[in-house]
Amino acid sequence: MAEPILKVNSVTKCFGGLTAVDDVSFSVEKGEIVGLIGPNGAGKTTLFNVISGYYAPTKGNVIFQGNDISGKPPYDLAGVGIGRTFQVVKPFAGLTVLENVTIASFLKHPKKADAERHAWQVLETTGLADRANVSAAGLTLAGRKRLEISKALALEPSFLLLDEVVAGLNPTEADRTVELIMKLKAQGLTILIVEHIMRVIMNISDRLVVLNFGKKIAEGTPSEVSSDPHVVQAYFGEEAA
Amino acid sequence: MKNRGATILAIIGAALLILPLVVHDTFVLRVLTEGVMWIGLAIAFDVIAGYTGYLNFGHGAFFGIGAYTIGILMMQAHLPFWAALPAGGVAAGIVALIAGIPTLRLKGAYFAIATWALSRAIQQLALNMEMTGGPDGMRLEAFLNPQFFYYLMLITVGATFAILWYLLERAPFGLKLKAIREDEEGAKALGLNPTKLKMQSFILSALPTGILGGIYAYWITFIDPSSTLGDLVSDQAVVMVVFGGMGTLFGPALGAILIFAFKTIFWAYLSDFQLLYLIILGALIAISVIFIPNGLWGTLVKRKAGATRPEQKAEPASEPAALSAVAAPEEGN
């Protein structure tokens, strides 16, 4: 197998006395979807922040396409092909949906007209095109989640970090998003996804990495992981088991 | 729509250009010169405040730095005005660069007050230096040609307006700044470097302000710390921009025109009620904030419907490679 697109090597991230991510290692192969799961507060978002450049790791490093990217700022990482969404959505509230996406499109399309055209296409894909001219603040949660994905996609990334993009969507909406994610995978995008909705994460992930109290407690295919007693106890609870 | 706007602008521009040929009244020219200067100061201020979201309460410092640079270069280095003028802008730009690196890390009110402190510090510096003449200020050689200053101001502000219009409304730069204004952290994930963008906008705001300060110095012939480095420019710019509408170019220009006109008319023709002026101006500001929080421009000109959706037909042919897959029709699955 080729070199993995992303390698997380013994990453530790501390906040003062609290170790939010504790010596976590795993890798993501090109073209696969890896699910990152774990109880609330396990350190998933923190790990995303490390990978996408928002935090420098306290220890360890992150290798992306063969280069050590730990400590590089997010805007540089966007440039090398890492796109991400935020669990707490961050729309540019005072701008329209189209403008929001256009800003991301600038990365690959420095001309404004090109960027705008590209943004339209992204919005068509994500199903927000008919809301393009409303202010981003006026979107519902579902809309904002979709806007998050649109912005990340407009960067034309090769690697996508999705932090709970399905959470809060009703089943039909969720299904649409899942469809979109599968489509992206089909195009060769590599995806690392955090999600608590089992129906979603179990279906789309090729592999799962499980965190608990900052530590990796399991890794494997969905079926392997869901039968792991540690994971069941820490994460799924008895009922699901 | 766009054409009509351009036509109106062209007519206003042409009218302003030929005006001195028709109007010989030097007082009117002086008032217009100052009015145009305020338009320039307001739009330059809005680059950092309205577009980028950093309320600079020390905008006046750039003005004063420009004024003093020209004063010192002309009176002490005996440079001709034309040689000194660009230096005014450059000096303001350099100060923006040096001060911006640390200051732009601050947010919201902290930034506002740090810039205020900085401008006060610069004023104190001018009060305590030999080169500036200290509290006595500095006199420049008088060259009182009203037409000259009118045209110089008009061309400088016109050029500033055009350049800013291009950069902020036509080029991606303006939208990038707005992204910074809305959410700096979020913008980083989209490949924007906030530090760099903020820096650029701060310098872009300082440069024309410094040049206007330089023209002012030569025009008024006397500068001192309280008039050029005091709060006047900063305060007035804030009021004009907020009144007119932040984050646009026409708003601040409109705000500058109206506030300046109000001030001037009151000053010239109702000077017996000078104290009333303060009361009315204050009340006007307060009331306008309550009733037109988007500024006059934002209220008058409702945001236009926005970009139109390109026709579906354009889709397959013009798609960039990376996305074509994303947008690929259903059967691609």
Added chain:
Amino acid sequence: EQRNFFKIGVITELSGDLVTGGNITKRGYDLWAQEVNAKGGIEIQGKKYPVKLVYADAQSNPAAGAAAAERLITQEKVDFILGPYSSGVTLAVAPVVDKYKIPMITGSAESPLIWKNKFKYTFGTIPPINFTGATSIKTLTEMKPAPKTIAIIGSNDAFSKATAESYKAAAEKAKLKIVKFSIVPSGQDMTPLLSAVRSMKPDVIAFGGHDEEHVKFVKALKQIGYTPKALLMHCGITDKAFIDAVGKDGEQIFGTTCWTGTAKTKSKVLWPNAAAYAAASQKAFNNPGDYTQGGCSAAGIAFQTALQKIGAKPGMDEATRTKLITALEQIDVQTFYGRVKFATSGEFYHANVGLDPLTVQIQGGQVKTVGPKASVEAPAIYPMKEWKSR
């Protein structure tokens, strides 16, 4: 333009930081105009022309001052101008009046800088501060026992700093030992500095500042409990408002001025003497007026005198105005304010050097002249009474 009255532009600071000074200036001009008009106007070749003042607010800002001058000259077509309170505004206005060749007398601005620039059309009735400062230092050195040490403090604005510097020059000349010379930022609490001064125990403390700073200064000195043998300030203390504000703490403070309401002046123009002027002012403004206000009224008188001399009528053309300048350069007139005579060369170019500077002291709530000898109204009280035992 044909008219049967003189139209006079008044440029002064009616708003902004210098509003106090600007209004005092305005009172001086107003009182003059009122008095002239009460007498039917300025008599030129047997006919009386009343005066009409047109105000323009300089907003304590040189640019507004210049615009004001331009408006008064080109729109209002004023015959001449009564000038601003502050030196800064005056410096911006002077080139404009030079350009249009419109005479201006300012009754207030006393910074030496104006006169060094030798503006042809600008005159001033108040002598420059460096012309007046020496007198009061000299008066103090004549006290018994003579003071030996002095601390000088000036606020960091053009006028106050010049005041402090003129005291410094005079003290050096008088061989007083200067234990401290400090310029402080305007408007600040000076207590810490005065604590330092106290430790040097100077006999005299001299301060150059503005009205509000005077009040703070006195209170700060009192609060730290240091009474120098003499406390010297400038003309601001002669204003009734200062005396009212500090009450008994103002007693025995020295000041420098060229005029008081009790000055021994004699005049044939408008008011026969200082007392008459003070009474008129008291009636008009409930305030006897100070040196700045008087200087402004005297500016009007200077114009009036020069106009009469050349027989100029309202709506003067350029040639007449040039003649008016010559006339102004030649006048030497006794007014309620004292002698008005403008220097025509040197560092005091066009400033009034006809006056004798006075040393004054607040005694019993009144401003009394205590020096130089020729003008003394009352003996100086020296040393000053302790703050505590007042």
Added chain:
Amino acid sequence: MNLLDVNGISVNYGDIQALWNISFSVAKGQLVALIGANGAGKTTTLKSLCGLIPTASGTIHYDGKLVTGMPVHKVVDLGITLVPEGRQLFPKMTVEENLLVGAYLKRAHGKRAQTLKRIYEIFPRLEERRTQTAETLSGGEQQMVAIGRALMQDPQVIMFDEPSLGLAPIMVQEVFKVIQELHKQGLTIFLVEQNVHQTLKVADYCYVMENGRIVGQGTGKDLEADESIREAYLGF
């Protein structure tokens, strides 16, 4: 007896009408759920119930009292409270302070030590983190604080706006357990959820909302059996 009676309310955001003549009721002691697609107007309904946004028409009665037009602080004083969407904690306050604000109301103030203890029993995690500021908590921890804070008010009716949002499965079960527990203890509960499966299981009665209108209602069982509901909201 109906504790909550909503009669024909409409709500506008500027020019946009978000709710159209909504009516429903919640009986005392019941657990009533409201489900619907994203943007259907569920959050808007909850906000107008507790006075956070004004209604354009219609009436809301709580315990027989008219509450339409009442400011939010008066409404909650009557014993109805909301665990808002997105938690809305006081970010700079510690976990414990957040909980204590819950007992701001006079009627809850007296019992606050007791209630606090109970809440720490339900959520031991919160006791561990009681001095941590709310903004640094993980999503799940924040949800616990939000629920705890509402309980501190000692309410009669709790309205939940998507309480399971972003929670790990184990926590979702936990939250539903807590909700059921509260229900058992006699609290009246009005629940807005996307987790339709679970919701239909626990709800006594259920309303379905679409485009700002109530389009269906029934017991959980009825709705689960309903073809069109299954299709639209259960996703398979």
Added chain:
Amino acid sequence: MMELLPQALTDGILLGGIYITIAIAFSLTYGVMHVIDFAVGEWIMFGAFTGYYLNKWTGLDPFLFLPVIFVLYFGVGYVIQPVIHRVLSGTKGNPFLMGLVFTFGLAIMFRGLALTAFGFYSNSIPSAFSEGSFNLEPLGLTVTIPTVRLVGLAYALGITLILHYLLKKTNFGLGVRALAQHKDAAGLMGVNSKRTGSYVYGIYVGISAMTGVLLGCILSIGAQMGNEYTIFAFFVVVLAGMGYLAGVPWAALLLGLVQSIFMIYFNPSHTLLAVFAILYIILLISPRGLFGKGV
């Protein structure tokens, strides 16, 4: 020069006390309402003039009026707050900036009103406290403490403690802090946001007005006095960390000490330069104020 140090420190602390009085309530209202009130100096000025005229009419010591002035201006603030609230809770534009500009307009208007009503002269408020001073000579220190400034410091510390108690120990304070951080959520907890906001603004205006009387006794009063105090109020509050009440006394003392030490040991004309530079540098090092606890 070292023998001056005790006095320099004393002067600095006393000056710091003055800054506390200016800034403490201002910090409170910023913390709760997120409004940077440009009119803070004007409230001080109005209070000062009210004290001045009350003293003139009744001849009583101005310190006796402090409660009256507090109540009076509490009422004024209480009445004005809803308007500010309206500006700040607007959904259009940038409410924070709007609040700033709104109070800026108020400040200009107030200054105009004051110039019209009170004239342009400077004045001073006499008080029994203005007379004496404590001398620490018996303790072997050449230190003089003016009574009126000591009273000022005590007043400052008293107000600080009262506000601190109110915020941290009372239910009202809990509501205030909740309101400061999340308005809607505070409402859900039963906090009456309108009334609490009005109380806070009333308290702020009332305290500022009382402070004016104090300043009139220590320094001077005048229709234009506000601006200078507004600047220092801002600086102290920013240095303390905006809205962080406990930081105010330290920030104020620091500013006072810097000014005092600088005036005594360095070139006094650079005092303000030093103050601004220090403020600037501290902000750069610690962007949320001295303790990093600003909001």
